[in-house]
Amino acid sequence: MSDRTEIGQATEDGGCLRWVMAVPLGMLHLLAAGLCYSALTIRPSGVWDKDAYGAxxxxxxxxxxVGVIALVITLAPPTVRRAMGPWWLLPPLILSAIAVARWALGG
Incomplete structure (x- = not known):
């Protein structure tokens, strides 16, 4: 009988942990998306526009x-990794790949 209550408590804790971790991870994903969007929308006026390239x-x-921070939060603790699932790894990986491509192309 005690095994069932322990399983029920573990399931409830995972649901609570999922909600608690979804808020900061969601905020980090939104921040990374906003930064990536800003990097994609900046258009240098010419090769002489060093400020735009710097931005x-x-x-x-x-x-x-920000993507690395989100990945570390998702991957580091095993309890968070089990509660959140693999879908929470996709946004920072995709946004970081886009940022690397934009950085490499430069403008």
């Missing part, structure tokens, strides 16, 4: 940094 580089770097 693109900075925004791409910040997108990658």
């Amino acid at each position: 693109i580089t900075l925004l791409c770097f910040l997108t990658i940094a």
